[in-house]
Amino acid sequence: MSEFFFVVFPYICVTVFVVGHVWRYRYDKFGWTTRSSQLYENRLLRIGSPMFHFGILFVFLGHVMGLGVPESWTSAVGLSEHWYHVLAISIGAVAGFSTIVGMVILIYRRRTVGPVFSATTRMDKFMYAVLASVIVLGLVNTAGQVVADYNYREGVSVWFRGIWRGALYPQLMEEAPLSFQVHGVLAMFLFALWPFTRLVHVFSAPLGYLTRPYIVYRSRDDAELGSHRPRRGWERIGS
Amino acid sequence: MRVMAQMAMVMNLDKCIGCHTCSVTCKQAWTNRSGTEYVWFNNVETRPGLGYPRTYEDQEKWRGGWEVTRRGRLRLKGGNRFKKLATIFSNPKLPSINEYYEPWTYDYSTLTDAPAQEHTPVARPRSLISGENMKVEWSANWDDDLGGSTATAHRDPMLKKIADKVKFEFEQTFMFYLPRICEHCLNPSCAASCPSGAIYKRSEDGIVLVDQDRCRGWRMCVSGCPYKKVYFNHRTGKAEKCTFCFPRIEVGIPTVCSETCVGRLRYIGLMLYDADRVLEAASVAEDQDLYEAQRSVFLDPFDPAVVREAERAGIPRDWLDAAQRSPIHALINRYKVALPLHPEYRTMPMVWYIPPLSPVVDVVKDTGEDAEDTGNLFAAIDALRIPVEYLAELFTAGDVAPVDRTLKKLAAMRSYMRDVNMGREPNAAIPQGVGMSEEEMYDMYRLLALAKYDERYVIPPAHAEQAHSLEELATECSLDYDGGPGMGGSGPFGEGSGSPTPIAVENFQMLQNRQSADTLAGPAGKASRVNLLNWDGKGAPSGLFPPKSQGPGPVAPGSTPDTSDDGATGSGGTGGLTGGADLR
Ligand code: SF4
Ligand code: SF4
Numbered sequence: 001m002s003e004f005f006f007v008v009f010p011y012i013c014v015t016v017f018v019v020g021h022v023w024r025y026r027y028d029k030f031g032w033t034t035r036s037s038q039l040y041e042n043r044l045l046r047i048g049s050p051m052f053h054f055g056i057l058f059v060f061l062g063h064v065m066g067l068g069v070p071e072s073w074t075s076a077v078g079l080s081e082h083w084y085h086v087l088a089i090s091i092g093a094v095a096g097f098s099t100i101v102g103m104v105i106l107i108y109r110r111r112t113v114g115p116v117f118s119a120t121t122r123m124d125k126f127m128y129a130v131l132a133s134v135i136v137l138g139l140v141n142t143a144g145q146v147v148a149d150y151n152y153r154e155g156v157s158v159w160f161r162g163i164w165r166g167a168l169y170p171q172l173m174e175e176a177p178l179s180f181q182v183h184g185v186l187a188m189f190l191f192a193l194w195p196f197t198r199l200v201h202v203f204s205a206p207l208g209y210l211t212r213p214y215i216v217y218r219s220r221d222d223a224e225l226g227s228h229r230p231r232r233g234w235e236r237i238g239s
Numbered sequence: 240m241r242v243m244a245q246m247a248m249v250m251n252l253d254k255c256i257g258c259h260t261c262s263v264t265c266k267q268a269w270t271n272r273s274g275t276e277y278v279w280f281n282n283v284e285t286r287p288g289l290g291y292p293r294t295y296e297d298q299e300k301w302r303g304g305w306e307v308t309r310r311g312r313l314r315l316k317g318g319n320r321f322k323k324l325a326t327i328f329s330n331p332k333l334p335s336i337n338e339y340y341e342p343w344t345y346d347y348s349t350l351t352d353a354p355a356q357e358h359t360p361v362a363r364p365r366s367l368i369s370g371e372n373m374k375v376e377w378s379a380n381w382d383d384d385l386g387g388s389t390a391t392a393h394r395d396p397m398l399k400k401i402a403d404k405v406k407f408e409f410e411q412t413f414m415f416y417l418p419r420i421c422e423h424c425l426n427p428s429c430a431a432s433c434p435s436g437a438i439y440k441r442s443e444d445g446i447v448l449v450d451q452d453r454c455r456g457w458r459m460c461v462s463g464c465p466y467k468k469v470y471f472n473h474r475t476g477k478a479e480k481c482t483f484c485f486p487r488i489e490v491g492i493p494t495v496c497s498e499t500c501v502g503r504l505r506y507i508g509l510m511l512y513d514a515d516r517v518l519e520a521a522s523v524a525e526d527q528d529l530y531e532a533q534r535s536v537f538l539d540p541f542d543p544a545v546v547r548e549a550e551r552a553g554i555p556r557d558w559l560d561a562a563q564r565s566p567i568h569a570l571i572n573r574y575k576v577a578l579p580l581h582p583e584y585r586t587m588p589m590v591w592y593i594p595p596l597s598p599v600v601d602v603v604k605d606t607g608e609d610a611e612d613t614g615n616l617f618a619a620i621d622a623l624r625i626p627v628e629y630l631a632e633l634f635t636a637g638d639v640a641p642v643d644r645t646l647k648k649l650a651a652m653r654s655y656m657r658d659v660n661m662g663r664e665p666n667a668a669i670p671q672g673v674g675m676s677e678e679e680m681y682d683m684y685r686l687l688a689l690a691k692y693d694e695r696y697v698i699p700p701a702h703a704e705q706a707h708s709l710e711e712l713a714t715e716c717s718l719d720y721d722g723g724p725g726m727g728g729s730g731p732f733g734e735g736s737g738s739p740t741p742i743a744v745e746n747f748q749m750l751q752n753r754q755s756a757d758t759l760a761g762p763a764g765k766a767s768r769v770n771l772l773n774w775d776g777k778g779a780p781s782g783l784f785p786p787k788s789q790g791p792g793p794v795a796p797g798s799t800p801d802t803s804d805d806g807a808t809g810s811g812g813t814g815g816l817t818g819g820a821d822l823r
Binding site: 209 | 320321323324327328329330331333335336366368369370371426427430431433434435436438439440441442443444451452453454455456457458471473474475476477489701
């Protein structure tokens with residue numbers, strides 16, 4: 001069982017994540033958008049959206065630190081385990097709090113503002129459910145750190161890095177508290193879901209804007225006009 | 240000098256009757272899809288009025304366009320690149336749907352489903368956005384013909400600037416129509432605001448387009464455009480804007496709005512300009528200098544040096560010819576009667592307007608004086624400060640002198656041509672009074688009053704080497720991106736996602752042949768085939784009926800008539816049906 005969830009499943013998810021994105025990008029550039037609903041409602045969005053997005057950016061950075069950087073490295077630069085913890089939990093709590101409050105506002109808005117709700121697809125709802133569970137569990141884990149003393153940097157993190165090197169430590173996950181296990185598995189699932197949801201907009205963060213010239217000129221017969229017929233095998237059926 | 244060609248438009252406001260045909264045909268052609276209910280690439284506003292979306296001209300509020308810093312640098316009024324990225328999660332200057340209007344339909348089914356009852360059932364308005372019943376309180380044109388203007392017009396941002404002089408009373412009021420499309424600016428702030436770089440200006444003809452495959456729905460262009468001519472499709476999550484009907488322009492026929500304009504007041508043609516000087520011109524310190532600054536960017540297509548540079552820049556010969564015959568060049572630079580809309584936004588707009596003389600003429604007429612007499616008209620232009628100042632707020636950032644000059648030219652033309660048309664001795668002093676020769680005045684009159692289809696629209700087709708890809712039979716079609724007219728149904732990721740659905744476009748070339756043929760039926764001798772899409776109900780489209788066969792036998796199945804190119808002159812009985820050609 002744990003073999004499946006902590007070894008096979010992650011690989012399936014990573015594969016779906018990568019292949020799915022390539023497929024989506026080729027098949028559906030047009031559907032690749034934020035699907036913003038700001039036009040319908042702005043009062044709640046103005047507060048909720050920045051809170052959520054900035055929050056989750058920090059949460060992401062936190063994960064890069066916590067999962068990606070081995071404990072030995074931080075000790076090597078002289079950051080003791082204790083202080084690392086204090087730092088991680090305080091920043092994590094602020095970011096997590098902002099994320100969750102933002103999320104609650106946004107979900108409330110989605111449910112109660114008529115136009116926004118009717119522009120919500122079934123896939124959106126499913127994705128929100130998974131995303132929300134992952135975030136809530138993440139916050140539970142962070143809060144749990146204050147009381148319990150599970151050192152995820154010697155457990156979950158090692159397991160996570162192992163996946164990328166082909167070194168498999170399902171037993172490390174087995175030893176982890178349940179909330180960590182579920183958080184990890186659900187997060188993996190979210191990655192598998194990713195390419196098929198509006199979450200793809202994360203990968204179009206427009207950093208190029210900072211360096212490109214203001215006015216873009218393009219030639220008419222530029223092949224990228226969107227004027228090419230679908231590639232073989234990608235035609236829409238039934239039209 | 241870096242010569243570039245720009246497709247541009249001029250509208251003669253005196254002739255606009257406010258019929259909205261242009262808006263309706265444009266909508267039917269481009270934005271009749273769900274998600275674009277509120278999108279009017281072409282809209283016609285009654286001025287004074289709030290415009291569409293409401294008060295879009297108030298840039299202190301919406302912060303569209305550009306501004307110059309004290310050190311003379313041009314920057315986006317909405318903030319620099321960092322600010323744009325920092326506010327990407329919630330655009331602070333996006334008009335909400337209520338600033339446009341909530342689109343609706345009617346609950347027609349109750350008309351047929353309702354049970355027997357004492358009162359006639361009514362079809363109630365239903366919001367197309369939430370699906371709920373709604374109260375219709377505003378629309379794209381709520382203040383049409385000054386309807387309700389006593390309540391709303393004082394919020395017109397342009398009127399506010401001269402407000403202390405205006406009493407909005409019906410006896411003293413004036414009004415005219417302002418049809419608007421995207422300006423296809425030389426310095427488009429929509430493109431500059433787009434974080435994804437999806438909005439681009441085509442280097443051949445200057446048309447500004449949104450690449451639907453690159454747009455990610457950040458909505459910054461909507462805020463960036465001071466004319467609010469980029470719209471957000473709320474179903475597909477992508478920005479859309481007027482395309483200057485580029486698929487039509489590419490084969491040499493005018494935009495849908497021009498084609499169908501009842502007043503025939505639109506002109507389309509090329510302008511050559513020096514791309515290297517655009518930034519400098521857009522950065523002049525004084526708003527009121529922008530009109531002249533923009534004119535100085537345009538190049539004289541007759542100047543041999545310009546022609547040489549243009550050729551070096553790869554502008555084809557027939558485009559240069561078209562630039563020389565361009566009605567836009569004539570109206571902007573030769574007669575100088577066309578003015579830009581809101582030059583103070585510094586985007587260098589390329590849809591210009593001939594300001595209306597009618598508010599002035601109306602007043603003179605109402606007083607019982609002769610409204611075609613130069614003296615009377617000139618006096619009225621000088622006396623009627625309010626309409627003139629209002630026009631100046633729209634077209635010259637408040638500088639009345641150019642508006643004055645233009646109106647006087649139009650007034651002079653009116654009286655001069657009356658003499659000519661009445662068979663009296665024309666008075667050479669009239670054109671001289673406005674700095675024109677008699678010949679020039681007559682030419683201007685011809686262009687403004689008589690010009691035919693192919694003089695109003697001088698559109699060189701996109702280049703022949705590429706022409707194969709422009710025909711409907713080609714393997715590629717510029718329209719078949721999704722959300723374009725090739726709109727498909729719903730893909731797996733929501734409205735419009737999925738790969739494009741190719742569609743057949745009508746054969747534009749044929750339409751053009753018809754339009755310029757001056758005959759009612761399909762032009763004889765020009766290639767044509769049955770295409771009912773182009774048929775306007777006059778006569779019978781050639782090739783619809785088979786040429787009467789020689790003998791009594793049935794028509795051989797192989798001899799399908801649809802490629803017959805001489806329907807109008809066909810032998811036998813079809814002559815009567817397609818006989819429009821005889822009307823020549
Ligand atoms: S008028 Fe058109 S080209 Fe100019 S800024 Fe607006 S959308 Fe862009
Ligand atoms: S079709 Fe022509 S006359 Fe009618 S509203 Fe439009 S611009 Fe004016």
